[in-house]
Amino acid sequence: MLKKFSQIALLLILILALFAFNWKSSGTLSTYSNSRFLEDKLADVSVSYALDMMNEERPLHYIMNVSDDSARMGEELVKFGKLKDGSTSRISKYFLCTDCHNQQLETDDPADESPERVLEYSKKNNIPFLPASTFYGMFNKEHWYNGDYAKKYGDLVKPTRDTLFNAIQLCATQCSQGREMEDWEIRSVMHYYKSIELKVCDLKFNSREYGEFTAYMSSNNKKAVELLKSKYNQINDAHFGTSEIPKIEGYEPSAENGEFIYKQGCLHCHAVGRNITNFDLDDTKLTHKFLLAKKNKYNSFSVSHITRYGTYAISGRKQYMPMYSFENMSDEQMLDLMFYIEKKATE
Amino acid sequence: MKRLILVLTAVIFSSGLIAQNKINETFAGTRVINNHSSEMLPKQSLEFIVAHKFGDIAGAAGGLSNFYGFDNLADVRIAFEYGIIDNLDIGLGRCKGVGARTQLLDGFAKYSILQQKDTGMPISLTFVSSVVLPYASASTDSTSVTSYPKFLNRFIFTNQLLVTKKFGERISIQVNAGYNHRNFVDFTDKNGLFFAGASGRFRFTKTLGILFEYNHVFGRPAAIVAQDPLSFGFEILTGGHTFALHFSNGRGLNENIFIPGTTSNWLDGQFRFGFSINRRFKL
Numbered sequence: 001m002l003k004k005f006s007q008i009a010l011l012l013i014l015i016l017a018l019f020a021f022n023w024k025s026s027g028t029l030s031t032y033s034n035s036r037f038l039e040d041k042l043a044d045v046s047v048s049y050a051l052d053m054m055n056e057e058r059p060l061h062y063i064m065n066v067s068d069d070s071a072r073m074g075e076e077l078v079k080f081g082k083l084k085d086g087s088t089s090r091i092s093k094y095f096l097c098t099d100c101h102n103q104q105l106e107t108d109d110p111a112d113e114s115p116e117r118v119l120e121y122s123k124k125n126n127i128p129f130l131p132a133s134t135f136y137g138m139f140n141k142e143h144w145y146n147g148d149y150a151k152k153y154g155d156l157v158k159p160t161r162d163t164l165f166n167a168i169q170l171c172a173t174q175c176s177q178g179r180e181m182e183d184w185e186i187r188s189v190m191h192y193y194k195s196i197e198l199k200v201c202d203l204k205f206n207s208r209e210y211g212e213f214t215a216y217m218s219s220n221n222k223k224a225v226e227l228l229k230s231k232y233n234q235i236n237d238a239h240f241g242t243s244e245i246p247k248i249e250g251y252e253p254s255a256e257n258g259e260f261i262y263k264q265g266c267l268h269c270h271a272v273g274r275n276i277t278n279f280d281l282d283d284t285k286l287t288h289k290f291l292l293a294k295k296n297k298y299n300s301f302s303v304s305h306i307t308r309y310g311t312y313a314i315s316g317r318k319q320y321m322p323m324y325s326f327e328n329m330s331d332e333q334m335l336d337l338m339f340y341i342e343k344k345a346t347e
Numbered sequence: 348m349k350r351l352i353l354v355l356t357a358v359i360f361s362s363g364l365i366a367q368n369k370i371n372e373t374f375a376g377t378r379v380i381n382n383h384s385s386e387m388l389p390k391q392s393l394e395f396i397v398a399h400k401f402g403d404i405a406g407a408a409g410g411l412s413n414f415y416g417f418d419n420l421a422d423v424r425i426a427f428e429y430g431i432i433d434n435l436d437i438g439l440g441r442c443k444g445v446g447a448r449t450q451l452l453d454g455f456a457k458y459s460i461l462q463q464k465d466t467g468m469p470i471s472l473t474f475v476s477s478v479v480l481p482y483a484s485a486s487t488d489s490t491s492v493t494s495y496p497k498f499l500n501r502f503i504f505t506n507q508l509l510v511t512k513k514f515g516e517r518i519s520i521q522v523n524a525g526y527n528h529r530n531f532v533d534f535t536d537k538n539g540l541f542f543a544g545a546s547g548r549f550r551f552t553k554t555l556g557i558l559f560e561y562n563h564v565f566g567r568p569a570a571i572v573a574q575d576p577l578s579f580g581f582e583i584l585t586g587g588h589t590f591a592l593h594f595s596n597g598r599g600l601n602e603n604i605f606i607p608g609t610t611s612n613w614l615d616g617q618f619r620f621g622f623s624i625n626r627r628f629k630l
Contacts, residue, residue: 093391093629272371275389278627279586280372286516290553300586319629 042214043201047140050200050228054221059142061164063194074192077185078103078135081178088185092178094319099269099276100132100175103196109204110137110232115330119257122264129265131310131324132175133236138164139190139197142234145170148325149238152312164190167236177318203231238325243298243305245338246331253332258340261333265324277321288345295338303338367464373471373513374521376589376625377428377436377457379546380560380578382602384521385473385511387459388430391630396426396440398600398623405616416619421445421598426453429630434459442479445599446608447493448503450483453601463513471511475525479503479603492533500531503603507542519548523562527607535570540607554584558591562606576609589625594618 042050052058076083078097081090106118106127113133122129133141144167145157153174160167165186172181181189205213209227216224263283268274270281279300281287294301300311310323329337374384377394388394402419403409413419426440435458442451455477463471480502485495495501507525514520524543532538544562551557558580567573580593596618597605611617 273369273389275392275629277586279584282372284516286550287553293552 043199045200047137047198047200047203047228047232048194050217051225054217054224054228056221056225059164060162061139061190063139063190066195067191070188070191071195072192073185074188074190075195077181077189078192089179091172091181091185092176094178095176095276097135097171097176100130100322102127102130102134103136104134105136105202106134110198110202111204111230113233113327115326115328115333118328119260119333123257123260127264128268129261129329130268131265131322131328135193136196137198137202137232139193140232140234141236144236145238146235147237147327148240151240164193175322177320198232200228203228205231238327240323240325241308241331243302243308245295245304246334248331248335251332251335253335253339255336255340255343257333258336258338258343261329261337262340265329265337269321278319283344285344285347288341291341292345295341303341304334307334307337367467370463370465370471370513373463373511373519374548375556375582375584376591377438378591378623378625379521379548380558380580380591380593380595380623381576381597381600381605381621382523382544382546382560382562383455383457383473383475383477383507383509384546385459385471385509387433387457387473388428388436388627390430390433392430393628393630394428395626395628396424396428396623398422398424398426398621400595400598400600400621401619403611403617403619404594405618407615409616421619421621422600422604424453424600440601442599442601442604444481444483445604446610447486447491448479448481448483448604448608451479451481451601451604453477453479453603463511469512471509473509473511474506475509476506477504477601477603479601492531495531503527503529503607505603505606507602517550521546527564527603529603529607533571535568537566537568540567541565542606548582556582558582558593560595564607572610573607574609574612576605577613587626589623591623591625593621593623595621 048062073083077091081092081096082088104125104127105121107113107121109117119129121127141164143161144164145153145160149157153170156170156174160170168186168189169181172178213224213227216227266281267283269276270279272280272282291301291303295303298305300306306321307324307329311320372386374386376384377386377388378384378396381398400421400423402413402416402421404415408419409416420443422443422445424440424442426438428436428438430436435456438455438457440453442453443449444451455475457473457475459471459473461468461470461472463469481493482501483493486493488494505525505527507523509521509523511519511521522543522545524541526539526541528539530538542562542564544560546558546560548556548558558578560578560580561575563575564573574596576595576597578593578595578597580591583590583592596611596613597609598611598619599605599608600621611619
């Protein structure tokens with residue numbers, strides 16, 4: 001009797017162990033516990049962790065846990081171009097990552113990174129209005145240097161389009177005209193990106209969608225992933241404009257927007273004393289009169305020309321200015337900027 | 348005296364108590380025309396300067412026969428200046444030289460003591476110390492100023508204080524005072540000379556401006572035929588490069604030479620065209 005009982009018990013234990021193994025390997029939890037967990041904790045869960053819970057394929061740059069030391073070093077490389085202890089040389093003598101990239105959310109809805117939305121959010125939170133994508137959530141992107149970036153960098157963009165590691169290296173060597181980053185440096189930057197990745201609470205769900213999402217998480221991973229990914233932008237895209245001053249019938253430019261773009265965009269690099277560019281600007285009438293006088297020229301002093309084309313690195317002058325693509329500045333915003341310059345020049 | 352020190356200390360340290368913005372771009376470059384300006388190079392920036400001065404435009408040595416001075420070269424200077432920190436620049440240059448003193452190596456150190464701010468600090472105050480070493484072979488004529496009995500006789504030093512103020516967006520004025528010392532001079536001359544000067548800039552636009560620069564030397568011996576250097580210039584900023592075109596009676600391009608040693612007279616047509624090109628690099 002005892003022998004039979006022990007055999008049945010052993011069998012039950014084996015069956016339970018097998019199920020337990022399956023649960024673990026599939027990454028899902030029981031319906032009851034998972035729902036409870038999601039509802040209570042979901043807000044703080046990172047997007048990559050949520051995707052991992054739903055068995056989504058991990059990207060090449062996937063990092064399970066942030067290493068605090070690596071993230072700190074990555075942050076130093078981003079903000080100072082080198083480690084603060086002086087053990088590394090500056091990645092670029094011309095630029096820091098922070099000259100072109102923010103490190104905080106730029107929009108209240110990561111699914112909508114349109115320049116209008118970004119400007120509205122930036123004005124509310126006093127965030128620089130920059131020509132490149134924010135690093136916040138960069139870890140959650142899947143494709144980089146898409147669209148017209150190929151016009152500027154040619155085939156160099158091909159290996160970057162699905163590999164964040166390569167995208168960082170291209171940015172270091174081409175965009176900032178700096179040295180090649182070492183593997184550990186890029187890994188450190190990745191850890192920093194991981195530390196500022198999107199959280200589920202950053203995404204904009206309505207209550208119905210949120211309910212569906214939590215339900216899908218325990219019943220239909222594919223749909224949960226689909227819903228989650230619809231809530232943030234996975235592609236860094238760019239479409240370049242021309243130097244032509246936009247004409248938008250009926251549009252009344254906003255001096256307030258223009259002032260914000262000038263001060264938080266143009267002056268972010270061109271302000272006197274910043275020592276980033278070769279041509280300093282300020283908010284004086286003299287400067288605005290100069291910019292107004294040059295507005296129709298086909299050269300780097302023309303606001304629409306330099307904003308849409310930027311400058312290119314050439315032999316003997318490696319430092320250059322990145323352009324604002326339509327993804328980072330709309331035609332309406334260009335008119336706002338030019339309206340502000342004209343207003344200040346003529347007031 | 349104690350009260351003066353207290354007032355100066357209060358002025359200097361009160362600048363940190365309220366939010367203040369530095370007044371920048373008082374001058375376009377580190378020189379007004381040929382003399383130093385209070386403008387400093389940003390830390391780890393290198394400025395490359397090429398400057399030329401041609402022959403007399405008018406007067407006995409000028410006119411069409413030497414194409415208004417373009418056929419003659421008064422002086423040429425190539426120099427590098429470097430910002431060690433935001434407040435301290437050093438520089439090294441080489442001039443052709445003027446008159447008896449030729450083949451000159453020059454160097455300087457410039458320190459920004461005070462920086463004009465929108466509130467609290469009305470002026471910029473800068474100290475410049477410069478030296479020139481003529482390295483041409485010593486003359487065998489023992490009466491010549493280039494006979495240099497000792498190596499130290501070759502040196503010429505200039506120390507000066509620059510007080511600068513920018514008025515609004517367009518006008519900048521600089522007053523300078525200093526002491527020049529030539530270790531070896533003619534027996535009728537004086538080794539040490541005090542001088543003072545003024546210079547300024549008026550900007551027509553963001554990138555175009557006019558400049559002037561004048562220095563007066565005090566207590567020069569009556570036997571010495573000399574003139575005060577006076578220059579007028581026109582500057583063009585292109586973003587990265589600064590071009591300055593000027594007319595001056597001074598033949599030299601270094602303050603150690605043109606302040607004590609200018610002999611040309613504007614009124615005799617002995618003025619010349621010159622230019623300088625400055626290019627800034629980040630290191």
